[in-house]
Amino acid sequence: MEDIKLEIKDLHMKYATKVAIEKMNLELTPGIYGLLGPNGAGKSTLMNIITDNLKATSGEILYGGENIVSMGSAFRRLIGYMPQQQGMYDQFSAKRFLQYVSAIKGVPKKQAKEQIEKYLQMVGLDHVAGSRLGSFSGGMRQRIMFAATMLGEPKVFLFDEPTAGLDPEERIKIRNYISKISGDSIVILATHVVSDVECIADKIILMNGGNIIKNETPHELIRGVEDKVFEMKCTTEDIERLNDTYKKGNIRQGKDGLYFRVVADEKPEGFETIKGEANLEDVYLYYF
Amino acid sequence: MSEFLRIFKDKKRISFLLGLFLLNLIFILKDNWAAIDVSNAYEKAIKEYQSMDIDEAYEQNKINVDKYYEEAWSYATDSEEQAAALKKAFTHEKVTPSIEHIRKYADKYQGMLDNASRMITFGLVGGKETFAYQNIRKTLIDFADIEGLDVKLENDKTVNAFLEFEMTDYMIILAILLIVASFVEEQKKGLFFIIRSCAGRNKLVFTRQIVLFLSSFFISLAFYGSTYVTFGLIHGFAPMDTLVQCFPVFDNCYTIMSIGTFVAVMILLKTIVLYMIGNLFWFMLNLFNNMLTSVGIMSVFFVLEYIAYNSTIEGNIYDILKYFNIFNYISIEETYIHYLNIDVLGKCVGILTFSIATLLLSTVAFTVIATVLAVNKRYTPSKSLRLVEIVRKKLSVISFAGHTSLARHEAYRFFKCNGVLVIMIVFGIFMYMSYEKPRPEYDQVQVYVNEHYSFVEGKLDETTDAYLIEQRKQLEKEKEELAAYVEENPDYASTQGYIYAEENLRVREEALNIMDGENVRLRQLKAEGHDVCFVNYVGYRNIFMVSSISTYVSYLIPIFFVVLCVATVFSYDNEYNLGRFLKATPRGRQPVLRLRVTYAIISTVIVWAVMNIIELYKVHTTYGLHQLGTEAASVNIFVGATSHMSIITVLILLYATRLVVLICVALVAMWISSMLQSNKISYVINLVALILPAAFVTIGAELFGWISYIDIYKAHSNVSDLVAGNYIAVIPYLICVATGVASYMRLRKKMCA
Incomplete structure (x- = not known):
C-alpha cells in the first residue's frame, strides 16, 4: 500500500531580509488540514515550495520518504494544486481547458474523458462545458479550477484561498466539494477565513510570521480558549470606543442586542466570561 | 467636451497617432528624398518651356532632347560629363508628355465629336436604347465644357506623386480605427454598467459620432495636407489655381476645377470614407464584443472587397462590384482621373457619380446602424453573439475537442489564442500584395556581356578561348573598316551614324575586355587547383x-x-x-x-x-x-575565394x-x-x-x-568572407547563436x- 505521508523537515525560506518560513517541521497523513493564518503568514509560500514553484533556502520536503524535488514530475503527478489566482485561458471553453489540464497532467485519454465529465457534473457546470471561460462568473471560474485540480485523482491536494471573492453560497459549495474528496488523500487548505475549515478540517495548523503556532484538532484548539472568551453588551455608539480600546474584538448580534466579544488571558473590566460558546473564530482572534 | 478630452488626452493614443503621421512622412521622404535634384532640374525645364508658345515649346523640346543625347554620346562612357548630359536629356524627355498633352488638348473635344459621329454613322453602337449609344452621348455631354478650355504647361510632379502615393490611404484607416477602439474602452475597464445606467448614455453615442466625424476630417486634413505639402517641397508646387486639366494625368477628367479645389474635394471625400469605415468598425465592435473578433471579421471583409475590386473586369455586368466597393472609395481620386461609364440597372452612369452616391449611401447606412446598435447595446463581458456561440460549440465537436494530446492543445493555444494563424495569414497577404517582379536594367555593356556568357557559360577550355579570340578579331576588323570608311568619307565622322557606330564598337570592346579579364582570372584559379568555369554573375550579384x-x-x-x-x-x-x-x-x-x-x-x-x-x-x-x-570561385563577386x-x-x-x-x-x-x-x-x-x-x-x-540582428541576417559579406577563407566572419553568427x-x-x- 502506498505510503501517503508528507514530511516537512526544517524548512526555511528567506527572501532577502524577510523570513517567510522559519524552520518548519510538519508531518501530514491522509486527512484535511486547515492552514489558517493572516495575510503574510507564509501559507502561500509553503504551497509554492510544496509545488516546487519556489526553492526553499534550506530544509526538505519528503513524500513517502523521498525528497519531492528529486522526485520531480513523479511527485507533481500526485498533486492537485488550486492557486490563489484564478488562472485560466479565457479563450478556451471549459471543456477544452480541462482537456488541456488533463494533457499537462498526463492523464490517459479515456480516463480524462470520464473524469472531465464526472467533475464537471460534480461542480454543476456540465451544461456550460462548451462556453468560453471568459464569460464565466467568479464563482464559476473557481469551480472550474476546482475541477481542474481534481483531474488525475491526485493524492495531495493544495487549495490556496479557494473561496476568495466568492459569495456565501459558492463558499459552501467549495467547502462541500473539498469535504467529499478527502478519502485517502492529504488535503491542505490554506485560508484566512475560519468558516472555510471549521467544519471540515481534521486538523488546524495555525501559522503566523512563518512559524507554526499550533497544530491541533479544532476541538483541542477551541478547548484551549474556552475560558478566555469574554463578552460585553454594547450599543452602536460604544463600538468605536471598544475597538479603539481592545484593538481585536468581534461584534455579535444577540437576541437582545449587540455584544462585543474579546478573547484574552485575563477578563477585561465590564466583561462577562462566556463558557462553552467558544469557536474557531475565537481561536483565530486569540492567536492573531 | 469631456469625451473629446478623454480620447485626445490619452498619451498612448496621441503617440500612436503622431507615430502614424511621422511614419507617413518618413515613407514619402524615403522614396523621394534622392529625387530632389532631378525635380529641381525638371522644374527648371518646365519654366523654360512656359515662356514659349506651346507649338514652339514642342519643337524646342524635340531639339533639346536630341541635342543633349548627342552631347552625351560625344563624351566618354560613364564620364561625369556624359552623366550630366544624359540627366539633361532625361529631364527634357520627361517634360515631353506634358507638352504633348497641352498641345493636343485644344482639339480633344472636337476629336471626341468626330469619333462619336464615325461610330454612329457606321452603326457600331446600335440603337438609342443601347448602353453603347448612351455611353457616347453621355461622354459628349460630360466633356462639353472642356471645349476652348485654356490649359497651360505646369509642373505636374507633385500632383502625380500625390496621386500615386497610396500609403496615406492606409495610415488614415489605422488612425481612425484607433479612435473607434477608444469608444469601447469602458467595456474593458468595467465602466460599461456605470455608463449605461446614466441619463446621458444616448447623448454619449451621438457625441461619439461627432468625435468620429471631426476626427475623420482632421486626420484627412493633416495626413493628406502634409502629404501634398511634402511632395510640393520636394518636387515644386504648381499654383493652386491651376486647372487640373493642365496635367496629363487628368486627361480624362471632365470636372473643371483647380488643383487646390481638387485637393480640398479629396480631403472632404476621404473624410466621408474614413467616417464610413469608422462607423463600420464601431458597428463590428459592438456586434462582437471582442476586439480581436471584430478586427478579424473586418480583415476578412477587406480581403473579400480587395479581391472583388481587383478581379472585376471592366465592361462586364459585375462592374458594380468594383465601384460599390470599399477600395474604390479608399482610392476615390481614381474616379476623377479615369473616365468610365457603367451600366447600372439599364442606365448609363459615370463611375464618379456612382462612387460618390454609393459612398454617401453606405456612410449614412453604417452611421445609422452603428448608432442604433450602440444606443441599444446590452453588454455581457466577453460574451459573443448567440450565433457565434452556437457556431463555436459546433466547431468544437470537430476541432481538437476530445483530444488530450498536449501537442494539439499547445498548437491550438499557439496558433489560435496567440493569434499566430492570423499573423501568418496577414503575412501571406502582405507578401502577395507586395510581390513585384524586378525589372532588370542593363547598360549596353552588360547586354553584350550577357550575350558572351550565353556562349561560354559552363566552360573554360579551348572552345572558350577560341570564341573570345574570334570575337576580338571580329571587333578589330569592324574597327578597321570604320576607320577606313571615315578616311574615304571624312564628312561621315560628324554624322549621328558614325557616333552610334563608334559607341557600339566601344561598348563591345569594353564587354570583351570584361570577358578577357574574367578568362584570365578563371585560368589563374584553375592553375591553383580550383575547378572553375565561366558563370554569369548577374543573378548572384542580385542576391549577394x-x-x-x-x-x-x-x-x-x-x-x-x-x-x-x-x-x-x-x-x-x-x-x-x-x-x-x-x-x-x-x-x-x-x-x-x-x-x-x-x-x-x-x-x-x-x-x-x-x-x-x-x-x-x-x-x-x-x-x-x-x-x-x-x-x-567561378563567380567574380567572390573575389579572393580560397574555398572549394x-x-x-x-x-x-x-x-x-x-x-x-x-x-x-x-x-x-x-x-x-x-x-x-x-x-x-x-x-x-x-x-x-x-x-x-x-x-x-x-x-x-x-x-x-x-x-540589431538585421545586419547578421543580411549576411552577404559574411558568407563572402567565408568563401574567401576569412573565418573571422563566423564571429557575428557565434554571438547571435x-x-x-x-x-x-x-x-x-x-x-x-
Whole structure:
C-alpha cells in the first residue's frame, strides 16, 4: 500500500531580509488540514515550495520518504494544486481547458474523458462545458479550477484561498466539494477565513510570521480558549470606543442586542466570561 | 467636451497617432528624398518651356532632347560629363508628355465629336436604347465644357506623386480605427454598467459620432495636407489655381476645377470614407464584443472587397462590384482621373457619380446602424453573439475537442489564442500584395556581356578561348573598316551614324575586355587547383550585393513577423496567471517548453521559407542562377575565394545562416515575453528591443547595427568572407547563436527549475 505521508523537515525560506518560513517541521497523513493564518503568514509560500514553484533556502520536503524535488514530475503527478489566482485561458471553453489540464497532467485519454465529465457534473457546470471561460462568473471560474485540480485523482491536494471573492453560497459549495474528496488523500487548505475549515478540517495548523503556532484538532484548539472568551453588551455608539480600546474584538448580534466579544488571558473590566460558546473564530482572534 | 478630452488626452493614443503621421512622412521622404535634384532640374525645364508658345515649346523640346543625347554620346562612357548630359536629356524627355498633352488638348473635344459621329454613322453602337449609344452621348455631354478650355504647361510632379502615393490611404484607416477602439474602452475597464445606467448614455453615442466625424476630417486634413505639402517641397508646387486639366494625368477628367479645389474635394471625400469605415468598425465592435473578433471579421471583409475590386473586369455586368466597393472609395481620386461609364440597372452612369452616391449611401447606412446598435447595446463581458456561440460549440465537436494530446492543445493555444494563424495569414497577404517582379536594367555593356556568357557559360577550355579570340578579331576588323570608311568619307565622322557606330564598337570592346579579364582570372584559379568555369554573375550579384533601402526593408519584414508570432508565447501565461499552476503539473514544464519552442521554430521556418523562396524565384526568373554545381570561385563577386565550396553550398550557407538568425531572434523574443505580465506590453517591448533598432538601420542609422540582428541576417559579406577563407566572419553568427542559446537556457531555468 502506498505510503501517503508528507514530511516537512526544517524548512526555511528567506527572501532577502524577510523570513517567510522559519524552520518548519510538519508531518501530514491522509486527512484535511486547515492552514489558517493572516495575510503574510507564509501559507502561500509553503504551497509554492510544496509545488516546487519556489526553492526553499534550506530544509526538505519528503513524500513517502523521498525528497519531492528529486522526485520531480513523479511527485507533481500526485498533486492537485488550486492557486490563489484564478488562472485560466479565457479563450478556451471549459471543456477544452480541462482537456488541456488533463494533457499537462498526463492523464490517459479515456480516463480524462470520464473524469472531465464526472467533475464537471460534480461542480454543476456540465451544461456550460462548451462556453468560453471568459464569460464565466467568479464563482464559476473557481469551480472550474476546482475541477481542474481534481483531474488525475491526485493524492495531495493544495487549495490556496479557494473561496476568495466568492459569495456565501459558492463558499459552501467549495467547502462541500473539498469535504467529499478527502478519502485517502492529504488535503491542505490554506485560508484566512475560519468558516472555510471549521467544519471540515481534521486538523488546524495555525501559522503566523512563518512559524507554526499550533497544530491541533479544532476541538483541542477551541478547548484551549474556552475560558478566555469574554463578552460585553454594547450599543452602536460604544463600538468605536471598544475597538479603539481592545484593538481585536468581534461584534455579535444577540437576541437582545449587540455584544462585543474579546478573547484574552485575563477578563477585561465590564466583561462577562462566556463558557462553552467558544469557536474557531475565537481561536483565530486569540492567536492573531 | 469631456469625451473629446478623454480620447485626445490619452498619451498612448496621441503617440500612436503622431507615430502614424511621422511614419507617413518618413515613407514619402524615403522614396523621394534622392529625387530632389532631378525635380529641381525638371522644374527648371518646365519654366523654360512656359515662356514659349506651346507649338514652339514642342519643337524646342524635340531639339533639346536630341541635342543633349548627342552631347552625351560625344563624351566618354560613364564620364561625369556624359552623366550630366544624359540627366539633361532625361529631364527634357520627361517634360515631353506634358507638352504633348497641352498641345493636343485644344482639339480633344472636337476629336471626341468626330469619333462619336464615325461610330454612329457606321452603326457600331446600335440603337438609342443601347448602353453603347448612351455611353457616347453621355461622354459628349460630360466633356462639353472642356471645349476652348485654356490649359497651360505646369509642373505636374507633385500632383502625380500625390496621386500615386497610396500609403496615406492606409495610415488614415489605422488612425481612425484607433479612435473607434477608444469608444469601447469602458467595456474593458468595467465602466460599461456605470455608463449605461446614466441619463446621458444616448447623448454619449451621438457625441461619439461627432468625435468620429471631426476626427475623420482632421486626420484627412493633416495626413493628406502634409502629404501634398511634402511632395510640393520636394518636387515644386504648381499654383493652386491651376486647372487640373493642365496635367496629363487628368486627361480624362471632365470636372473643371483647380488643383487646390481638387485637393480640398479629396480631403472632404476621404473624410466621408474614413467616417464610413469608422462607423463600420464601431458597428463590428459592438456586434462582437471582442476586439480581436471584430478586427478579424473586418480583415476578412477587406480581403473579400480587395479581391472583388481587383478581379472585376471592366465592361462586364459585375462592374458594380468594383465601384460599390470599399477600395474604390479608399482610392476615390481614381474616379476623377479615369473616365468610365457603367451600366447600372439599364442606365448609363459615370463611375464618379456612382462612387460618390454609393459612398454617401453606405456612410449614412453604417452611421445609422452603428448608432442604433450602440444606443441599444446590452453588454455581457466577453460574451459573443448567440450565433457565434452556437457556431463555436459546433466547431468544437470537430476541432481538437476530445483530444488530450498536449501537442494539439499547445498548437491550438499557439496558433489560435496567440493569434499566430492570423499573423501568418496577414503575412501571406502582405507578401502577395507586395510581390513585384524586378525589372532588370542593363547598360549596353552588360547586354553584350550577357550575350558572351550565353556562349561560354559552363566552360573554360579551348572552345572558350577560341570564341573570345574570334570575337576580338571580329571587333578589330569592324574597327578597321570604320576607320577606313571615315578616311574615304571624312564628312561621315560628324554624322549621328558614325557616333552610334563608334559607341557600339566601344561598348563591345569594353564587354570583351570584361570577358578577357574574367578568362584570365578563371585560368589563374584553375592553375591553383580550383575547378572553375565561366558563370554569369548577374543573378548572384542580385542576391549577394544588394544594399538599397528597399532590400533592407525586405530583411526587416521576416524579423518583424517572427517577433509578432512569438512575442506573446509566454506572456500569455503571465497575463492569465497560469504560470504557477502549470509548473505544479507533471508535464507543464519541459514538455510544454519544448512544444512552444517547436511551434515558434515552425512559424519561423515558414516565414523564412516564404521570404527566401520568393527572393530566389524573383532572381532566378529575372536574371537566372547558373551553374549551381560549380565552384563559387567561378563567380567574380567572390573575389579572393580560397574555398572549394560550390555555388549551391554557398547559397545554402547564406539561407541557413538566415534561418539560424531568425530562430535566435525568436528565442530572444520568447525570453523577453516570459518576463512580462501582459501581452500588450510584450508586443511593445519586443518591438522596441528587436524591431526598432533594425528599422533604424534600414533608414541609414548604421550605429544601430551593433544592437540589431538585421545586419547578421543580411549576411552577404559574411558568407563572402567565408568563401574567401576569412573565418573571422563566423564571429557575428557565434554571438547571435549565443544570444539564442542563452535565451533558451534562461527560459528553461524559469519554466523548469
